[in-house]
Amino acid sequence: MSNETQKEEWPWKDAYGDYSMVPVPQHEKRSFSSIFYVYMGVLACIAVLWGGSTLGLQFTLKEALVVAVVGSAILAVIGGLTAAMGGISGFSTYINMRFPFGVVGSQVFGSIVAGIACGIGWFAVQAWLFGIIVHTLFPNAAWANVGVAAIWGGLLMMVTAVIGFRGLAWLSYLAVPFFMLITGVGAMIGIAEGGGFAGLLSLQPKEPASISVGITQVVGMYIAGGIITADISRYAKRAISGTLGWVIQIIIFQVYMLMGAAMLMLATGASDVAGALLAGGAGIGAFMMAILGQWTTNDNNLYNGALSFNTWLHTKKWHITIGEGIIGVAIAAWVGFAAGASMDPFMTFLTYLGKILPAIGGVLIADFYIYRWYKKVPFKQRYKGKPGMKVALCNWVGWLSVGLGTWIGGWLIKGGIAALNALVLGFVIYTVLAIVLDAAGVKIAVGEHTINEKGV
Amino acid sequence: MNFKKYSKITITILLAISIVIFVLGVLAWSENVYTGIIYFIVAAIMFLGCIYLYPRIAKIEDMQEVGNRSVQSNWIVLSVGIAGMALFLAPFFRIESMAIPYIAFVLCAVSVILSAFNIYSAVKKVKARMVV
Numbered sequence: 001m002s003n004e005t006q007k008e009e010w011p012w013k014d015a016y017g018d019y020s021m022v023p024v025p026q027h028e029k030r031s032f033s034s035i036f037y038v039y040m041g042v043l044a045c046i047a048v049l050w051g052g053s054t055l056g057l058q059f060t061l062k063e064a065l066v067v068a069v070v071g072s073a074i075l076a077v078i079g080g081l082t083a084a085m086g087g088i089s090g091f092s093t094y095i096n097m098r099f100p101f102g103v104v105g106s107q108v109f110g111s112i113v114a115g116i117a118c119g120i121g122w123f124a125v126q127a128w129l130f131g132i133i134v135h136t137l138f139p140n141a142a143w144a145n146v147g148v149a150a151i152w153g154g155l156l157m158m159v160t161a162v163i164g165f166r167g168l169a170w171l172s173y174l175a176v177p178f179f180m181l182i183t184g185v186g187a188m189i190g191i192a193e194g195g196g197f198a199g200l201l202s203l204q205p206k207e208p209a210s211i212s213v214g215i216t217q218v219v220g221m222y223i224a225g226g227i228i229t230a231d232i233s234r235y236a237k238r239a240i241s242g243t244l245g246w247v248i249q250i251i252i253f254q255v256y257m258l259m260g261a262a263m264l265m266l267a268t269g270a271s272d273v274a275g276a277l278l279a280g281g282a283g284i285g286a287f288m289m290a291i292l293g294q295w296t297t298n299d300n301n302l303y304n305g306a307l308s309f310n311t312w313l314h315t316k317k318w319h320i321t322i323g324e325g326i327i328g329v330a331i332a333a334w335v336g337f338a339a340g341a342s343m344d345p346f347m348t349f350l351t352y353l354g355k356i357l358p359a360i361g362g363v364l365i366a367d368f369y370i371y372r373w374y375k376k377v378p379f380k381q382r383y384k385g386k387p388g389m390k391v392a393l394c395n396w397v398g399w400l401s402v403g404l405g406t407w408i409g410g411w412l413i414k415g416g417i418a419a420l421n422a423l424v425l426g427f428v429i430y431t432v433l434a435i436v437l438d439a440a441g442v443k444i445a446v447g448e449h450t451i452n453e454k455g456v
Numbered sequence: 457m458n459f460k461k462y463s464k465i466t467i468t469i470l471l472a473i474s475i476v477i478f479v480l481g482v483l484a485w486s487e488n489v490y491t492g493i494i495y496f497i498v499a500a501i502m503f504l505g506c507i508y509l510y511p512r513i514a515k516i517e518d519m520q521e522v523g524n525r526s527v528q529s530n531w532i533v534l535s536v537g538i539a540g541m542a543l544f545l546a547p548f549f550r551i552e553s554m555a556i557p558y559i560a561f562v563l564c565a566v567s568v569i570l571s572a573f574n575i576y577s578a579v580k581k582v583k584a585r586m587v588v
Contacts, residue, residue, distance in 0.1 A: 030587060033528065034587055165587070166586065166587045169587040170586065170587065173531040173534075173535055174531075174534070174535045174538065175535070176535065177501065177532070177535040177536045177539055178535060178536075178538060178539040178542065181494070181497065181498070181536075181539045181543060182539070182542075182543070184494075184497065185494065185543060185546075185548065188490045188493065188494075188548070189548060192490065192548075280548055281546055281547035281548030281549075281550075282543070282546050282548055283542075283543070283545065283546030283547055283548070284542050284545075284546065285539075285542045285543050285546055288542050
């Protein structure tokens with residue numbers, strides 16, 4: 001089928017750019033390698049290396065490997081399931097949310113967890129952290145002042161997010177191989193400092209912890225990314241590409257990055273990765289890691305945030321990206337310039353917002369894989385839509401499941417992995433309630449909304 | 457010159473560069489094992505990224521598709537070239553014979569420039585996509 005024919009068959013109108021409200025048309029879809037690279041770009045971040053460095057301070061090398069593999073396997077399952085939703089529907093996570101939560105639910109939950117938390121909050125935190133890292137590496141340079149670096153770093157991160165998926169892909173193409181290499185360099189420095197591989201194997205951690213604590217850290221570190229995988233997989237030519245790309249990057253490359261950082265920290269006992277790399281002799285590579293690591297992750301924060309805000313803020317997506325970017329940069333710069341300021345209270349607030357996300361993921365997975373199966377919707381037709389389709393304004397079972405899942409899994413249950421508890425509870429509560437109420441003839445959808453050709 | 461022939465010639469040059477970096481890695485190995493390893497990794501990725509292109513464009517007549525595939529290979533060379541430039545002169549990889557890292561650095565710089573130009577050419581001449 002030619003591109004032109006495909007364009008003619010596409011009944012939607014992309015009024016806001018980057019297919020934020022409508023499914024990605026076939027002629028705009030990308031190969032497996034593009035999807036894989038963008039996922040890798042999100043993964044290739046300092047946060048993952050920090051996660052690995054924490055493992056290096058808490059576990060022996062063998063224990064760290066077990067923790068990294070088990071934690072990554074859990075993330076692979078969660079992200080693989082949500083990635084398939086985007087690959088099939090072509091919609092972003094926040095539009096997919098219309099099905100289990102209704103239109104209002106997708107706007108509210110999307111804006112809280114992706115818009116406010118990622119697009120503004122975590123973007124600001126990462127821009128500020130970027131300023132701190134640059135300042136640590138170049139303490140005497142005026143351009144490396146925490147506030148100044150947060151401004152130019154934040155603006156850089158904004159550029160690729162404004163361009164959209166193509167911008168994320170370009171940057172990932174450039175950054176990912178570098179990040180893989182610098183991780184390898186970290187491991188080499190670790191082996192050299194640890195007296196060879198055998199020496200490294202015999203080293204004991206500074207602050208020992210239990211395996212379950214480590215798995216919790218690995219899962220908690222990236223579960224948010226695992227739930228919003230559809231934002232990228234919607235661009236996949238084949239539905240399976242998003243799932244495959246996600247699983248490979250998590251199982252192979254996340255483990256590799258975690259272990260690279262763990263080896264570095266276990267051997268050096270340093271407190272931060274960039275500093276350890278610089279002290280170990282990685283030279284300009286440490287600086288590039290700081291820039292590219294924050295950039296590839298933070299442009300995704302903005303990108304996802306703008307996608308979620310677009311569900312109720314009907315303007316060009318890049319307007320939203322610039323708006324949230326400016327707010328985030330202003331927050332980061334303000335904190336950076338205020339001597340002695342800390343972002344801890346702000347980060348605590350964002351962490352609380354993020355606690356809702358796992359339960360949302362659980363409900364999405366339950367609705368797509370179980371409830372739609374129960375309703376006999378063919379797999380490849382799930383979450384498909386066209387102009388004129390009707391969706392609920394509010395699906396109260398979805399809301400209730402998120403509320404209960406978050407409250408019980410995130411706060412009441414003290415054992416296990418909080419994020420996983422919330423996700424599983426959201427999944428179970430929604431599945432049971434939706435199916436039982438449906439069988440009993442109780443309506444779970446309230447109100448009705450007709451989707452127009454712009455996807456609004 | 458048609459774009460397919462242009463792609464083959466430039467990718468052959470990049471292939472040659474990767475082989476020279478590999479040889480430099482062999483020379484550096486005896487002085488610093490880690491230097492040898494990083495040269496081998498960079499050379500191997502570059503080599504595979506380049507050699508992968510020959511069979512992929514061999515039977516394709518549509519120049520835009522040739523361009524798309526050329527873009528993929530050149531992105532790999534470009535990114536790994538930048539990584540090589542950032543790492544080859546790092547103190548951790550320092551060796552006695554200073555000529556080796558500088559030659560490797562220059563070769564990476566050449567591969568970065570050539571691959572960037574190849575991507576530009578593919579987009580301009582045959583309307584290839586930068587994101588494929």
